[in-house]
Amino acid sequence: MTQWGYREVSTNPIRKRSHRLLPFLRWWGFVGLDTLRGDLAAGLTGAVIVLPQGVAFAMIAGLPPEYGLYTAIVPPIVAALFGSSLHLISGPTTAISIVVFATLSPFAEPGSAEFIQLALSLTFLAGLFQLAFGLAHLGVLVNFVSHSVVVGFTAGAAILIASSQVKHVFGLHLPTGISFIGAWKDILAEIHHMNPYVVLVAVITLACSASLKALRPRWPGLLFALLIGSLASLILGGESHGVQLMGRLPAHLPPLSLPVVSFDTLRELAPKALAVALLGLIEALSIARSLATYSRQQIDGNQEFIGQGLSNIVGSFFSSYAGSGSFTRSGISYHAGAMTPLSAVFAAVFLALILLLIAPLTAYLPIPAMAGVILLVAYNLIDYHHIRSIVRTSKEETAVLLTAFLATLLLDLEFAIYAGVLLSLILYLSRTSHPRIVNLAPDPNSDRVLLTRSELECPNFKILRIDGSLFFGAVSHVAEFLYGVDKNSVHKSHVLIVASGINSIDVAGAEMLVHEAQRRRKLRGELYLCGLKQQAREVLQRGGYIDILREDHIFDSETEAILAILPRLDRADCDSCVHPLFKDCKNVCSI
Amino acid sequence: MERGSNHATESSMSIVTISRGSYSRGKEVAEKLCQALKYDCLSREIVLEASMHFNIPEVRLVRAIHDAPSILDRFTYGKEKYVAFFRAAFLKRVQKDNVVYHGLAGHFYLQGIPHVLKVRIIANLEDRIREETKREGISAEEARRILVKDDGERRKWGIHLYGADTWDPMLYDLVVHIDNMGADDAVAIILQTLQRPCFVTTHHSQSRLDDLTLSAQVDAALVNEFPKVTSTARNGEVFVSVRASLLEEQSVTERVKRIAGSMEGVKMIHVNVVPFIIED
Numbered sequence: 001m002t003q004w005g006y007r008e009v010s011t012n013p014i015r016k017r018s019h020r021l022l023p024f025l026r027w028w029g030f031v032g033l034d035t036l037r038g039d040l041a042a043g044l045t046g047a048v049i050v051l052p053q054g055v056a057f058a059m060i061a062g063l064p065p066e067y068g069l070y071t072a073i074v075p076p077i078v079a080a081l082f083g084s085s086l087h088l089i090s091g092p093t094t095a096i097s098i099v100v101f102a103t104l105s106p107f108a109e110p111g112s113a114e115f116i117q118l119a120l121s122l123t124f125l126a127g128l129f130q131l132a133f134g135l136a137h138l139g140v141l142v143n144f145v146s147h148s149v150v151v152g153f154t155a156g157a158a159i160l161i162a163s164s165q166v167k168h169v170f171g172l173h174l175p176t177g178i179s180f181i182g183a184w185k186d187i188l189a190e191i192h193h194m195n196p197y198v199v200l201v202a203v204i205t206l207a208c209s210a211s212l213k214a215l216r217p218r219w220p221g222l223l224f225a226l227l228i229g230s231l232a233s234l235i236l237g238g239e240s241h242g243v244q245l246m247g248r249l250p251a252h253l254p255p256l257s258l259p260v261v262s263f264d265t266l267r268e269l270a271p272k273a274l275a276v277a278l279l280g281l282i283e284a285l286s287i288a289r290s291l292a293t294y295s296r297q298q299i300d301g302n303q304e305f306i307g308q309g310l311s312n313i314v315g316s317f318f319s320s321y322a323g324s325g326s327f328t329r330s331g332i333s334y335h336a337g338a339m340t341p342l343s344a345v346f347a348a349v350f351l352a353l354i355l356l357l358i359a360p361l362t363a364y365l366p367i368p369a370m371a372g373v374i375l376l377v378a379y380n381l382i383d384y385h386h387i388r389s390i391v392r393t394s395k396e397e398t399a400v401l402l403t404a405f406l407a408t409l410l411l412d413l414e415f416a417i418y419a420g421v422l423l424s425l426i427l428y429l430s431r432t433s434h435p436r437i438v439n440l441a442p443d444p445n446s447d448r449v450l451l452t453r454s455e456l457e458c459p460n461f462k463i464l465r466i467d468g469s470l471f472f473g474a475v476s477h478v479a480e481f482l483y484g485v486d487k488n489s490v491h492k493s494h495v496l497i498v499a500s501g502i503n504s505i506d507v508a509g510a511e512m513l514v515h516e517a518q519r520r521r522k523l524r525g526e527l528y529l530c531g532l533k534q535q536a537r538e539v540l541q542r543g544g545y546i547d548i549l550r551e552d553h554i555f556d557s558e559t560e561a562i563l564a565i566l567p568r569l570d571r572a573d574c575d576s577c578v579h580p581l582f583k584d585c586k587n588v589c590s591i
Numbered sequence: 592m593e594r595g596s597n598h599a600t601e602s603s604m605s606i607v608t609i610s611r612g613s614y615s616r617g618k619e620v621a622e623k624l625c626q627a628l629k630y631d632c633l634s635r636e637i638v639l640e641a642s643m644h645f646n647i648p649e650v651r652l653v654r655a656i657h658d659a660p661s662i663l664d665r666f667t668y669g670k671e672k673y674v675a676f677f678r679a680a681f682l683k684r685v686q687k688d689n690v691v692y693h694g695l696a697g698h699f700y701l702q703g704i705p706h707v708l709k710v711r712i713i714a715n716l717e718d719r720i721r722e723e724t725k726r727e728g729i730s731a732e733e734a735r736r737i738l739v740k741d742d743g744e745r746r747k748w749g750i751h752l753y754g755a756d757t758w759d760p761m762l763y764d765l766v767v768h769i770d771n772m773g774a775d776d777a778v779a780i781i782l783q784t785l786q787r788p789c790f791v792t793t794h795h796s797q798s799r800l801d802d803l804t805l806s807a808q809v810d811a812a813l814v815n816e817f818p819k820v821t822s823t824a825r826n827g828e829v830f831v832s833v834r835a836s837l838l839e840e841q842s843v844t845e846r847v848k849r850i851a852g853s854m855e856g857v858k859m860i861h862v863n864v865v866p867f868i869i870e871d
Contacts, residue, residue, distance in 0.1 A: 019870060030834070030868045032819060033666045038836060086867050295837060295866055339836055339866065 023303055024081040027340055035339040042338035043346025045223045046089060047354055049332050050347065052246050052370060054092055058321075061097035062110030063119060067321055068092045069355060070254035073348045075315035075323045080344035083307025084300035085288035089329040089344050090311055096280055096322050103272040117260060118269070123322040124259035125266070125273035127312030130281055130305055139301025145289060146427055149420035151386045152401040154290040156408025156416065157327050158381035161374060163187075168371035171198030171242060180409045197233075197241040198368045205229030205372035213335075213376070222336050222373050229369025244367040251359045253352055254318040276322050277309075282421070284308050284325035291330055293383060331377045400427055434477050435468025440498060441581050442562070449559040449582075451498065458581050460569045461494045467501035470509030470536075479512050486523065493525020494569060496561055500531035510545045517549050526568070529554045530561040605790050606690050606707045607781065608697035610757065613741050614722040615714035619774045620767075621693035624781055633684060634694040641680035645811065652677060656695050659747030668818030674752060675820075679811035682804040688792055695745070698762050699753050700807075704800050706792040708785055711763040712777065715770060764790075798826070801856075805829065809851045809860075816846065827858030834865045 019026050050072045058068030072091040079090035100119055101110065108115040133139070160180060166187050167174045171194055174186045208228045212221030233243050281304075288299050312322055333343050390397050400423050408416040440463040441454035451463060462485050468474060485492055495516075505513075517527040532540070532554060540546045546554065555561035566582060574585065607624060611617020618634070625632035638656075642649040655673030664670045678700050685692060685701070701707040716738065723734040749757040760766050765784055767777045784790070806824040809831060813820040817833040824830070831851065835843045844862040852860055 015870075026869045027867060029870060032834075033668060034818065034834065036666065086869075297867060297869075334836075335838060337836055337838070 023084070023307075024341065027086060031340055031342065036342065038337035038339045039343040040346055041223065042333040042336040042343040043348075044350050045226075045336040046329055046333045046338075046343065046347035047350035048223065048226055048365070049370065049373070050091060050326075050329055050351060051249065051354065051365070052367065053326070053328070054351075055246075055249070057092035057094060057097040060094065061092070061100040061119070061321055062105060062115060063100075063321060064111060064116075066250045066252060067116070067119075067319060068097075069249065069351065070318060071315060071320040071323050073254050073320070073352050074318040075311035075320050076344045077311075077348045078314045079284075079307045079311035079323075079325075080341035081307075082303075082310045083284075083288075083341070084303035085291065085325075086297055086341055087291045087295055087330055087334045087338055087343070088284060088288045088304075088325045089333050089347065090284065090308065090325050091323045091329065092321070093283065093324050093326050095283060096276060096324050099276055099279060100322055103269075103276070107268065118265070119321045120257055120259040120316045120319070121261055121265050122269050122273050122276060123312050123320065124261060124316035125269055126277040126280060126322050127309045127314075127316065129274055129277035129309070130312060131309030133277070133281065134302050134305030134307075134309055137302050139285075139303070139305045141301065144424050144428055145286065145421055146397075146400060146424040147293070147386070148390050148397040148401040149404045149424050150286065150290050150293060151383050151390065152404030153286055153408050153416060153420050154293070155382045155387065156405045157290075158331075158378040159409060161328055161381070162378035165371035165374045165378070168244075168367050169199065169202040169375065171195030171244070171368065195242045197236055197238055198243050200236065201229055201233045201238055201243055201366050202368035202372040202375075204232045205369040206375055209373050209376045222332060222377075225373055226365065226369055229366060229372060230364055233366040233369065234364065238366055245363055246365040246367060246370075248363045249355060249359045251355055253356065254320060257317060257319045259316040280308055280312070280322060280324035281305055282418070286420070287325040287327050287330055290327075290381075291334055293386065294334065327381075328374060328377065331381050332373070335377055335380050396427070400424075429473065432468065432471075433473035435466050435470070435474050436501075437478065437481050438465045438467065439463070440465055442583070449562045451558050451562075456579050456581060457492075458569075458579075459577060460492060460571075460574075461496070461565065462492045463496045463498065465498040465501055469503050470505040470512070472506060472508035475508045475512045478509075479516065482516050493520055493523040494528070494565060495520060495525070496528040496530060496565060498531050498558060499529050499533070499536065502536055503533065505536040505539045507539075507543065510540055510543050513540075514545050514548045517553070524570070526553060526565075528561055528565055530556065530558055605785060605792055606685050606688060606701065606704075607692070607710060607785065608701055608707060609691065609693035609710045609712055610695075610698045610763065611693060611712040612714070612719065612745075613738060614719040614726070615712050616722070616769050616774055616777075617693055617712035620712055620769075620777045620781070621691050623774055623778045625691045627778060627782060628689075628691065628785075630689045630691045633690055633692045637677065637681045637684055637692070637694070640684065641677045644680055645676040647673065647676060657744065657748065659744045660751045670752070671818050672814050675807070675811045675814040679804075679807040682800075682807045686800055686804045688797070696749075698757075699749065699755065700803075701800075702762070704803065705796040706790055706800075708765065708781070708790050709763045710781055711760070711766045713766060713768050718770070802826070805856045808854060809857065812851050812854060813847060816850065817843075827856055828861070829857055829859070830861045830863065832863045832865050834868075837864055837866045840864045 051069070054068030054072045055065040056068070058065050058071070061068075076090045079088070083090075100122065104110075104115055104118045104122065108118055163180055163183055167183075170187070170191065172187060172190045174183070174190060205225045205228065209222050209225035212224055233239070233245075236243070239245055285299070285301060285304055288304055291297075292299050308324065312320075315321075315323065329347075333347065387401065390401050403423055404416065404420045407419040411419065438453050439455065439457060440451040441456045441458075443450040443452045451465075466478060470478060482495065485495060513527070513529070520527045527549070529549065537546075537554075540549065552564075555564065562582070574580075577585065607628075607630070609617050609621045609624075611620075621634070622632055624630075638649060638652050641647070642652050651669075652673050655670050656677050660670050674696075677696070681692070681697065681700055684690070685697075698709045698711070701709065716735070719738055720731055720734045723729070723738060724731050727734070729737075746757050749755050755762060765781065767780060769777060772780075802824040805827070806822040806829060809822045809824070809829050810820050813822075813831065813833070817835075819834050820831060822829055822831040829851065831847050833843060833847060843864055847862045848860050851857060
């Protein structure tokens with residue numbers, strides 16, 4: 001019987017090829033009645049949630065409201081089937097909507113036919129860029145975004161999402177799209193105008209969703225909570241007391257469209273489409289990775305790029321404007337029980353059905369009820385467990401987490417993402433350029449020559465282990481350390497580097513070793529190496545460096561090295577040594 | 592047969608499974624082998640035991656362990672449930688040792704148990720058609736159609752549930768082709784094989800069978816609630832994998848422990864929630 005794991009490897013080449021072309025086949029085998037149940041519940045909840053969001057985002061983008069809903073039907077299906085993340089829900093998003101508006105409004109009147117046409121062309125071009133990036137395997141860059149950045153970004157985004165809903169919870173009429181601090185200033189200034197009916201509806205919905213999640217985790221709690229919130233609003237006569245309802249939606253499926261890509265539009269829109277493409281990819285991948293911290297899924301960046309690209313290309317033929325991954329909807333979907341990308345497909349199908357069949361009923365859905373549900377989702381998005389462990393583990397990582405968190409709150413979302421990526425790269429470069437250098441000494445409890453980490457040192461002989469690659473970026477740090485050895489003790493001219501932790505050496509690293517060996521000889525000492533990996537040894541051999549380092553100074557094992565080096569040491573001071581480290585130190589002293 | 596009997600008296604405890612196609616004389620071989628070894632002969636009895644123990648209709652159980660799964664089965668998990676019940680009953684019965692089992696699926700369930708001799712009896716299709724025509728009084732054409740369909744169903748069943756083809760010789764220790772040899776010759780060959788030390792029950796092999804049996808009992812107890820459950824056991828420590836969202840990890844773990852924790856032989860349970868499987 002096949003033992004379950006997260007990833008199963010097929011050896012069938014036809015199957016492998018088909019999995020690459022049609023990535024949904026990779027998880028299709030996992031689909032069953034239980035996953036369908038979870039995906040249906042999540043899909044239904046997601047469809048209800050995207051209704052008001054789609055309308056709002058389309059308006060932000062300068063497009064008629066129905067275009068936001070069209071964008072929430074076709075692109076999410078394509079992105080889910082061809083992407084990598086099992087839980088990412090794509091479609092219209094705030095950040096992309098803002099960029100679309102800012103990009104196209106100089107060229108055409110927002111809402112006009114010309115504007116819509118340009119939006120479709122921009123979407124098509126952005127999709128082409130994204131697809132090209134995916135096919136060029138640039139998705140690997142996402143691996144450089146550190147876990148702390150993702151956790152910080154997620155926590156910041158959760159607070160942003162929650163903050164954006166506070167006005168709906170209190171029934172305040174405040175402008176949208178302002179900064180985090182500005183939003184809270186406005187909220188605090190207007191809090192005395194809060195509407196108790198609105199608050200009651202929001203609190204009832206929030207309490208129901210939290211209780212259902214705790215007591216009946218397998219139920220579609222968010223959806224039930226929305227229904228209860230809607231009923232509460234009806235019973236309280238919410239509409240007459242200022243409870244804002246979502247309103248009727250147009251009953252249409254996305255009509256076919258044709259993005260026009262002439263030479264002129266290409267020249268004008270290509271640079272802007274590139275920006276939209278990059279923002280969309282970074283947003284989608286950050287969210288996918290963020291969700292993956294909960295689901296423990298490995299994200300394939302290239303596949304995600306391809307999925308996002310295809311979704312925008314196909315979407316542009318179905319009246320959809322540029323979309324990306326949505327943090328709110330992905331979080332809601334995951335917490336509502338989504339197990340496979342079919343949840344995104346179901347959400348799109350349900351949205352289409354809602355539009356066609358029960359569009360008038362959506363008029364009764366209260367905005368504060370949706371805000372209550374989103375508050376709970378935002379709370380659940382904050383990964384307290386990982387935040388605690390990061391804070392306990394490393395100050396450096398904590399600083400990165402805090403920076404990503406604050407940047408998300410205080411800067412534009414896209415800049416926060418860029419800052420996160422930059423921070424991750426800086427962190428990575430800093431780590432790789434500072435390989436760990438450990439002082440070693442013989443284990444006094446071992447009969448053999450076994451070197452372990454120790455504070456003790458032989459006055460004549462320094463043994464150290466380098467953990468990391470010796471490449472151009474790390475050369476300065478290692479060379480500085482080796483110089484430091486002599487500063488502390490002029491007699492310590494013999495140095496053995498245990499190289500078992502060095503995975504690779506480049507020309508700069510090899511040159512540094514050679515210079516160090518030559519320098520040590522001038523100090524009446526030697527540089528020795530042991531435990532070199534094959535790849536590192538080959539570099540030294542090919543470049544002729546071994547001749548300078550001397551073949552008899554390079555040993556296979558620590559024991560061999562110690563036994564060969566000890567007789568070569570200057571033993572003049574051994575008599576006065578207070579820490580004889582080696583077993584034959586006494587013999588050496590008595591000679 | 593005389594020789595076989597002598598060997599039988601010398602042999603230690605062991606288990607023999609005989610996989611066979613319809614009308615390939617496997618049943619006859621199994622029955623003669625039981626007589627020679629003085630072992631229990633099991634086939635349909637397991638179905639009856641499972642049917643009574645888990646309170647399910649016999650006909651459904653027979654279909655579940657014979658017919659190839661339909662597309663609907665994939666989503667309803669009916670087959671997985673019945674198969675789990677059958678497997679639990681089967682392993683519980685053979686755990687007692689000194690058993691010859693002939694029929695469906697036994698060779699799948701006892702893979703990796705050293706003291707089990709897994710035998711496949713095959714016969715020429717024309718011989719099988721002749722046998723069926725004689726016994727059932729149907730035309731040769733009809734007999735051929737039924738046999739080909741039956742073989743196909745069994746192969747599909749194995750591939751769907753265990754990813755292995757019943758016709759794959761790698762599943763067996765011994766494949767006996769009933770052509771010019773008779774049932775007695777086949778029995779003699781099996782008895783001869785059974786004398787090899789590798790098929791003698793040892794403490795280690797019995798312990799592995801006990802572990803397998805325990806995991807099958809746990810699977811059967813959980814399968815109604817978690818249709819895709821798989822478990823392994825080692826000296827009473829049971830490792831259960833069930834699929835669910837990680838959001839439900841705690842409640843799922845509690846449910847699994849509640850259902851299976853108090854079962855006989857279970858000393859400790861570890862629950863692994865599998866939220867997805869991606870095939871590369």
